[in-house]
Amino acid sequence: MSGYFYLTTPIYYVNAEAHIGHTYTTVLCDTIVRYRRLCGDTCFFLTGSDEHGEKVLEVARRRGESPAQTAEYFSNSFLRVWEEIGISHDRFIRTTDADHKQVVQQILQRVYDEGEIRFKEYEGLYCVGCERFLTDRDMLDGLCRDHERAPEPRTEANYFFDMGAHFSWLRDYIEQNPDFIRPERYKNEVLAMLDEETGLGGELCISRPKSRLDWGIELPFDTDYVCYVWFDALINYLTGIGYPDGPHFQDYWSNCEHVVGKDILKPHGVFWPTMLRAIGLEPPRHVSVHGYWNVDDRKVSKSLGNMIDPLIMREKYGFEAFRYFLLRDMVFGQDSNFSEDALVRRINADLANNIGNLVSRTLNMTGRFAGGLVPEPGAIEIPEREVIDAAATAVAEVDLRMRGMRPQRALESILALVDATNRYLELREPWKAAKDPELADTVSTTLHTCCESLRIVALLLAAFLPVAAAEILDRLGLGDALETAVLPASAEWGGIPVGSPTRKGKPLFPRIETAGAEDAESKDGAD
RNA sequence: GGCGGUGUAGCUCAGUCGGUUAGAGCGGCGGCUUCAUAAGCCGUAGGUCGGUGGUUCAAGUCCACUCACCGCUACCA
Secondary structure, rough: OOOOOEEEEEEEEEOOOOHHHHHHHHHHHHHHHHHHHOOOOOEEEEEEEEOHHHHHHHHHHHHOOOHHHHHHHHHHHHHHHHHEEEEEOOOEOOOOOOOHHHHOOOOOHHHOOOEEEEEEEEEEEOOOOOOOOOOOHHHHEEEEEEOOOEEEEEEEEEEEHHHHHHHHHHHHHHHHHOOOEEEEEHHHHHHHHHHHHHHHHEEOOEEEOOOOOHHHOOEEEEEEEEEEEHHHHHHHHHHHOOOOOOHHHHHHHOOEEEEHHHHHHHHHHHHHHHHOOOOOOOOOOOEEEEOOOEOOOEEEOOOOOOOOOOOHHHHHHHHHHHHHHHHOOOOOOOOOEEHHHHHHHHHHHHHHHHHHHHHHHHHHHHHHHHOOOOOOOOOOOHHHHHHHHHHHHHHHHHHHHHHOOOHHHHHHHHHHHHHHHHHHHHHHOOHHHOOOHHHHHHHHHHHHHHHHHHHHHHHHHOOOOOHHHHHHHHHOOOOOOOHOOOEEEEOOOOOOOOOEEEEEOOOOEEEEOOHHHHHHHHHHHHO
16 A cells, blocks of 8 residues: 655754764664665655754854855765765755745744734743853852853843643643654653643743844844744654645655654654644654664763764764665664674675675575576475565565564564575585485575575665665666565566576675784684 | 663663563674685673562562653754
C-alpha cells in the first residue's frame, strides 16, 4: 500500500557547524525516507536551518558581521555537509526564506484574531550585560552568573500564546494515541510537563520588543515586535510543504512525522500540538524522540572539542561506514556512546566480515564455478528453504521495525539474513562440490541461492547504505534494480534473473586493522 | 524537593499478557575449514537478572522499601 509520507528533521540552529548529533538525526531521517521511497510512497523530506534569535546576534557580534551574514554562513555550512554526505532531502528550508516569513505572519495573525494571543506586561530581573531577563538559575547570590552584577527590576510587555487552553485536549489526545510520542518514556515526560505547565498558566511568550532584539520576523499586528523562537521555528514544518494551499499540503500533512532529539521534546510535544490545534490542523502522526550521542563517554561539547565532524569521519572511514555505525549502535530513544574504537569494531564485524565478505565469496565463486553468470537453480531442499525463509523474515521484520522507528533492529534483521547465508554456504561447501562433476547441480543451486540472497540483502540495505547497496546490485548485474524496486514485492524470493552477469570487484568494506593488530602481524611477518 | 528513566554474561543490549534448564551480538577461549576482506562455521564461557522484603503454586517480569547513575522540572541534535 503506497501513499504519502512526510518526514522532518528539526531545523538546526545556525550558531555552530554540523556535528555528530545533527548528523545522526539527519542520517536517520534520510534512511527512513529512503526506505519509504523504496516502498513506493510519495515522500517529502524536509530539513533546514533555524536562523533567528539572540544567539545568532551574539555569534554575529563575535564574528564582526551582520546576523544575516552569520545565518547565511552556517546555513550554507549545514547544507554543504548534507550534500557532501548524500542526504536526500527534498527541501532545505531556512527560517529567513520569504515564503516562511509569510506563513509565520499569516498564522500569527490568525491565532491573534482568534483571541489566543494576549498582550501582557510582566516584571522581572533584567541583566543589562546579558540583555535579557534572568531566571533563578542564571543567578548566584542575587547576581548574574555571567556578569557578576545585580540585575535590575524591569517591566516589559510581550505577546503570549495561550497554549494552556488546549492542554486538556492534548492530554486526552496523547492518551488515546499512545504512539504519538515515542518511545513511551517521552510520552510520559510530556504528560508530566502538561501537569507542570498548567501550574505555570500555560502561556508561551512569543515575542521580543525590537528595542531588545530585532533579528526576527515582525509581528503582523504590532510592528514594534518580532516573533520569538517557537512560532518561527516550528512553523517551518508547514511552510516546507506549501501551507496553506499547496497542491499536496494536505496529503503530506496528514502523513507527517517528526524526528527530534530529546532536548526539544517540550516544544514538539507541548507547544507544537497546541499551536496546530489553534489553527485547526491535526497533530503529526508521530513525534519520534532520540537520545544523545556521547563521545568517548563524555558529553559532546565545544570546549572538549569532541563534536565529531562527519566529513572527517568520511575521510577516515568512508561515510557509509560512519552512517552505518550511527544507525546500528544507537538504541532509539536512549543515549549512546561513540568512539572510534567501537566504530572500527562495528565496521569490521558487520560490514567487512559479514556483509562484505559474503559478497566477495559469493561473487568469487560465481565467477570461478559458474562462469560469472547467475546459475540456474536446481531442486530446493531444506538448506535452501532456510535461506528463503530467512529472507522472508528479514523483509517482514525490516518493514515493521522501520515503521516503528527502530532502525538498529532493522539492521539486525538484515544481518540475520547475511548470517543465514554464510551458514548455508558452509553447509553446501560449493568449493568442494565444484570438484565433483556429479554435484554440478548442487553448486548451481547454492550459488543461485547466495546471489539471490545478496540481491535481497542489497535491497533491504539500500536505505541504510545507498552507495554500497547499489554497488552490490551492480555486481550482480542488476545495476538499475533500485530505480524500479518496490518493497516488499521486489524482495520476494526468485527475483534474480538466471544468467545475470556478475563481477567480483574489490572488497566492499575493507577491514580496518587496528594498531594492535598491525603490530601482531608485523611480528608474524618478520620471521 | 517533585516527576520520569536506567541498572540482566567482560562490552552493547533483547526479554511480549509473571510460568519449563535467563537470551543475542561483539570480545575471550577451544576446534573445523580454505570459496572469501587472516574472513567463515561449530562449540564454549556458567551472569546472586543493583539490594532487601513482600504478593503468588510460580517473578528478571507485579507491589513496597532501598542503593547507584542519568534525565526533566531551564529555548543548544
